[in-house]
Structure formats: C-alpha cells, structure tokens
Amino acid sequence: MSELHCDPGFRQLLAQHFSIALLEQHPGTVYGLWPDFALAYMNPAWFRFARDNQGEPVISTDWTRGRHITDALPEVLHPFYVELYLRGLENSSDQPLLHDYECSSAQEYRCFNMSLHNLGFGAGLLVINRDQQVGRHWRTPHPAQSELYRDSAGHYCQCTHCRCYRNRQQNRSNHWDWIPDWISHPPSPIDYGLCPGCFAYYYNPDNR
Numbered sequence: 001m002s003e004l005h006c007d008p009g010f011r012q013l014l015a016q017h018f019s020i021a022l023l024e025q026h027p028g029t030v031y032g033l034w035p036d037f038a039l040a041y042m043n044p045a046w047f048r049f050a051r052d053n054q055g056e057p058v059i060s061t062d063w064t065r066g067r068h069i070t071d072a073l074p075e076v077l078h079p080f081y082v083e084l085y086l087r088g089l090e091n092s093s094d095q096p097l098l099h100d101y102e103c104s105s106a107q108e109y110r111c112f113n114m115s116l117h118n119l120g121f122g123a124g125l126l127v128i129n130r131d132q133q134v135g136r137h138w139r140t141p142h143p144a145q146s147e148l149y150r151d152s153a154g155h156y157c158q159c160t161h162c163r164c165y166r167n168r169q170q171n172r173s174n175h176w177d178w179i180p181d182w183i184s185h186p187p188s189p190i191d192y193g194l195c196p197g198c199f200a201y202y203y204n205p206d207n208r
C-alpha cells in the first residue's frame with residue numbers, strides 16, 4: 001500500500017481496528033474518511049471499480065486521497081450521505097451502520113451493501129462495500145425515445161440510484177423507465193434525481 005493511497009496517520013488509526021492486509025485484498029471497494037470527509041484511504045478494489053465503471057456518477061479515477069468524498073456525490077444524494085457519514089462517526093454501538101444501494105449496469109442488476117465503521121470516537125470512518133446481489137436485470141426495458149424523456153429545456157432526468165429515466169409524457173406523471181441503451185450511452189444533458197420508489201425505500205429519513 002503506497003502513501004498515495006493511505007494517509008500515514010490514517011494507517012495507524014486503521015491498524016488499531018482492522019487487518020490492513022485483509023482490506024487490501026477485499027474484493028469490494030473500501031475507503032477511509034477523516035471526520036471532514038476527506039479521503040484518507042482507498043483499497044485496490046476502489047481503483048479497479050473506477051476503471052471498470054468509467055462514466056458512472058459516483059466514482060471516478062479523479063477521486064484520490066485528500067479529496068472530499070461528498071464532492072463526488074450527485075447533489076440529490078448529498079444531504080443523505082452527509083447525514084449517514086456523520087451518524088457513522090457518532091455511532092457508539094459495536095455494530096456498524098448499514099446502507100444498501102444499487103449500481104446496475106445495462107446488463108446486470110447489482111445491489112451493494114455498505115457498512116460504516118467508526119474508528120474510535122469519531123477519529124475516522126471506514127466504509128466497506130460488498131456485493132449483495134448480482135444477477136440478470138429484472139426491469140422491463142424501454143426503447144430510447146428522446147421525445148418521451150426530454151423536458152421543455154431539453155434535459156433528461158435520471159434516478160441516481162436505479163438509473164431509470166423520468167418519462168415526461170403528460171399521462172405518465174412521475175413515471176420512470178429502465179432504458180438499457182442510455183445506461184451504456186447516456187443522452188445529454190442529464191439532471192440527477194431520485195424516483196419515488198428509490199426515495200421511499202432507500203433515502204426516506206422516516207424509514208430509519
């Protein structure tokens with residue numbers, strides 16, 4: 001593990017709670033945060049995931065040590081993750097906080113589980129992501145018909161969680177469709193939102 005990928009001070013903190021060798025071999029992305037959300041550690045899987053998922057909104061190879069993880073988030077998810085990371089830093093239970101999220105490709109349905117580990121009295125946070133479910137996509141595919149999805153300003157709106165697009169037809173109020181062609185080759189410009197299903201299930205503060 002190079003200094004480039006782990007802050008020396010964070011390495012000391014991490015070693016009190018985890019086997020760094022195991023984190024380095026972990027198949028899922030693992031990252032460490034200082035209390036101000038600056039990236040302090042990224043495991044090799046972080047870089048593999050970034051390489052294999054170019055163009056996805058959350059992670060890119062630009063996000064290296066010292067950058068603030070919250071700056072990488074779509075605006076619509078910003079308040080949720082700030083609150084989640086803060087709760088993780090304040091968590092005094094033996095059990096980590098958990099959060100599920102989707103990051104599907106055009107072909108595969110992929111759901112991940114995130115666990116947030118307080119590294120002792122809010123000194124830092126370790127975030128471990130695991131595959132929870134990977135399989136064939138189950139949503140009904142829709143053809144990429146621009147006229148159905150553009151708003152009056154010519155923008156498209158994609159759910160940042162499930163990656164469905166908002167259907168703008170008058171009679172389809174707040175209806176979102178799965179469009180595989182636009183997962184591989186997104187239209188432009190895109191605004192990011194949350195569809196009602198994802199908001200209600202994953203991001204509604206009343207569900208906690």
Ligand SMILES: [Zn+2]
Pocket residue numbers: 159160161162163164194195196197198199
């Ligand atoms: Zn959604």
